[in-house]
Structure formats: C-alpha cells, structure tokens
Amino acid sequence: MAMIETINLTKRYGDLVALDNLNLTINEGTCYGFIGPNGAGKTTTIKILATLLKPTSGQANVAGLTVGYQNREIRPRIGYVPDFMGAYEDMVVQEYLEFFASAYNITGESRRKVVLDVLELTDLTYKATAEVNGLSRGMQQRLSIARVLLHDPKVLLMDEPASGLDPRARIEIRELLKELRRMGKTILISSHILHELAELCNEVGIIERGKLLFSGEVSEAIRRAKVGRTFHIMLMDRTREAAEVLTKLPGVRKVTLRNAEEKELASTGDGLVIELTFEDGSTTAPSDVPSLLINSGFRINGFGEEPVNLETAFMRLTQGVVQ
Ligand SMILES: Nc1ncnc2c1ncn2[C@@H]1O[C@H](COP(=O)(O)OP(=O)(O)OP(=O)(O)O)[C@@H](O)[C@H]1O
Numbered sequence: 292m293a294m295i296e297t298i299n300l301t302k303r304y305g306d307l308v309a310l311d312n313l314n315l316t317i318n319e320g321t322c323y324g325f326i327g328p329n330g331a332g333k334t335t336t337i338k339i340l341a342t343l344l345k346p347t348s349g350q351a352n353v354a355g356l357t358v359g360y361q362n363r364e365i366r367p368r369i370g371y372v373p374d375f376m377g378a379y380e381d382m383v384v385q386e387y388l389e390f391f392a393s394a395y396n397i398t399g400e401s402r403r404k405v406v407l408d409v410l411e412l413t414d415l416t417y418k419a420t421a422e423v424n425g426l427s428r429g430m431q432q433r434l435s436i437a438r439v440l441l442h443d444p445k446v447l448l449m450d451e452p453a454s455g456l457d458p459r460a461r462i463e464i465r466e467l468l469k470e471l472r473r474m475g476k477t478i479l480i481s482s483h484i485l486h487e488l489a490e491l492c493n494e495v496g497i498i499e500r501g502k503l504l505f506s507g508e509v510s511e512a513i514r515r516a517k518v519g520r521t522f523h524i525m526l527m528d529r530t531r532e533a534a535e536v537l538t539k540l541p542g543v544r545k546v547t548l549r550n551a552e553e554k555e556l557a558s559t560g561d562g563l564v565i566e567l568t569f570e571d572g573s574t575t576a577p578s579d580v581p582s583l584l585i586n587s588g589f590r591i592n593g594f595g596e597e598p599v600n601l602e603t604a605f606m607r608l609t610q611g612v613v614q
C-alpha cells in the first residue's frame with residue numbers, strides 16, 4: 292500500500308517552479324532517501340506532505356488521506372522533523388517532551404511512560420534533566436526525532452536529519468533510523484549525500500530543479516548511473532609496477548595513479564595512490580585485490596573504497612556529460 296503518494300504535484304513561488312509535476316510513490320515500510328542539490332525542492336515536498344504548505348496544483352496523499360482536505364486526520368499519522376529546530380529557553384529534555392506529548396493529548400501516567408520510552412529509544416535517558424539549549428547539535432537532532440515519536444506516527448518525514456553532525460553523531464542517527472525502520476515505519480528522509488542514505492534506505496528518489504530524475508531501488512540507481520566501484524590502494528613502494536599488474540585484471544575499467552596529497556590520503560613511500568575502478572558486476576572481487584598484490588610481492592600500506600557519489604554521477608549523466 293502506498294503510504295505517500297504525489298500526483299503531478301506542483302509548487303510555484305511566483306515565476307519559480309519549485310516542484311514540477313512530481314509523481315512519487317512510497318510504499319508502507321519503505322525507507323526512502325530523497326536526494327538532490329540545494330534548491331532541488333526537497334524541503335518544499337516534505338512541507339507539503341507535512342500539511343504545512345499548500346501545493347499550487349496536483350495532489351499529495353499520506354496514509355491514504357489527501358493533503359489540503361484531510362490535514363487534521365493526516366497530522367496524527369505523521370512525524371515531521373524540520374531542517375532546523377526552534378529554540379526552547381529554560382526547558383529540560385523531559386519537560387520538553389512532556390510539553391509536546393500534551394500537545395498530542397497524551398496525558399497522565401501514559402504520558403510519563405511514553406516520554407520515558409522515547410528517551411530510551413533515542414538514547415537520551417541520561418540527558419532527561421539537561422537543558423535543551425545546552426545539548427550538542429547531535430543530541431538536539433535526536434531530541435527532534437524523539438519529539439515526533441511521542442504519538443507513534445506511521446510516517447516519518449525528516450528533512451536532512453544528519454546535516455551538520457559529526458561522524459559519530461551521524462552513526463547514532465543512522466542506528467536510530469534503522470531501529471525505526473525495524474518498527475515498520477515508513478520513512479522519507481532527505482539529504483545531499485547519497486552514500487549516507489544508501490545503507491539505510493532501500494529506495495531513493497533523485498530530484499533536481501523540482502523534477503524527479505529517478506525513483507526506485509538503490510541498486511538500480513547505481514546501475515543506471517553506471518557507477519563502478521572505485522578503490523584506493525597505497526603501497527610501500529613500486530606503485531607504478533603494481534598499477535601495471537592491476538590494469539591486466541579482468542573486470543577492471545580504469546587504473547589511475549594519483550598523488551596522495553591530491554586525494555587527501557596519507558602519503559606513502561613514493562607518494563602515489565592507485566585509483567582502481569571496476570566494471571559493474573566485475574568478475575574480480577575487489578576484496579581479492581590485496582592478496583593478489585601481496586602474492587606478487589608487493590607491500591600494501593592501505594586499501595579502501597571511495598564512497599559512491601551517485602548524485603553527482605546522476606547529474607553528469609542527465610546533463611549529457613557522461614556518454
Ligand atoms: N518561501 C519561498 N519563497 C520563494 N521561493 C522559495 C521559497 N521556499 C523555497 N523557495 C525556492 O524553491 C526552490 C526549492 O526550495 P527547497 O527549499 O524546497 O529546496 P531543497 O531541495 O530543500 O534545498 P536545500 O538542499 O538547500 O535544503 C528553491 O529555488 C528555493 O529558492
């Protein structure tokens with residue numbers, strides 16, 4: 292069943308077309324990553340689905356209810372995490388959550404229980420008596436998520452919940468989102484960065500200038516963008532020789548020598564890094580490369596995968612730069 296659906300959804304701001312006939316279908320239980328550059332229309336779409344913004348034309352449905360006609364029925368079924376959290380002076384975490392629980396008409400003993408449950412789920416129990424304004428950005432983000440879980444919504448609409456977070460806080464948010472997915476929630480989450488969402492989401496939509504360029508499974512998106520996997524290899528020495536060997540492997544699309552500095556990687560013996568790109572569905576397993584080199588007498592210093600930037604690949608593809 293489609294939990295989120297938009298039909299020719301269009302939003303104009305004066306002459307500017309922020310959303311151009313967007314057709315989106317997100318089924319129940321899906322974690323859907325919404326990816327696009329600044330100004331693509333992600334926030335606009337999310338705000339319309341959250342019943343906070345009126346579309347110019349077209350239709351948006353959430354949990355089978357129509358935005359603009361059934362907003363009051365939609366609101367209890369959604370949890371909206373905005374891109375910025377408002378400030379709440381002089382409130383501690385638990386009070387803050389109790390305040391919002393009251394707003395959802397959760398009262399008495401059940402309110403206390405819900406607040407404690409949500410604190411637990413978002414790993415904020417130990418911060419229950421801390422001032423909201425004194426929380427780190429990562430904790431504030433978790434609190435924003437905690438807040439929208441109080442009324443146990445089916446659909447979560449999250450606008451860049453991981454932006455501005457340090458790597459550790461990002462991982463914590465990611466774990467929390469995985470848990471929510473296990474709970475069967477339908478999640479729409481926007482971001483600029485694909486590889487962050489690739490692990491979490493099973494589907495992605497790529498949006499640019501209000502138009503949906505792609506919507507479907509992550510693996511299909513990677514296939515369509517023809518992005519091969521790229522690895523970095525650093526050796527103690529004889530880097531050029533090793534590059535020659537790798538060129539001859541089946542399934543290797545490209546071998547390039549780069550300066551370690553240019554790639555911002557730790558410098559090695561000769562200051563070079565091999566950039567190795569495989570064909571899609573290559574017969575050589577990338578994980579076999581290190582042992583292959585070692586068996587040929589090379590000394591390896593480092594081996595790692597470059598994150599796939601699907602968004603950039605897609606942009607190039609659609610602008611005709613690639614192929
Ligand atoms: N209130 C507004 N008035 C006029 N134009 C607006 C308004 N809100 C958004 N826009 C424009 O609509 C377009 C889409 O904006 P939106 O905020 O949805 O993009 P976004 O994908 O969320 O971008 P970002 O990644 O920067 O958050 C942009 O060109 C933006 O300038």
Ligand SMILES: [Mg+2]
Pocket residue numbers: 333334335374450
């Ligand atoms: Mg935005």
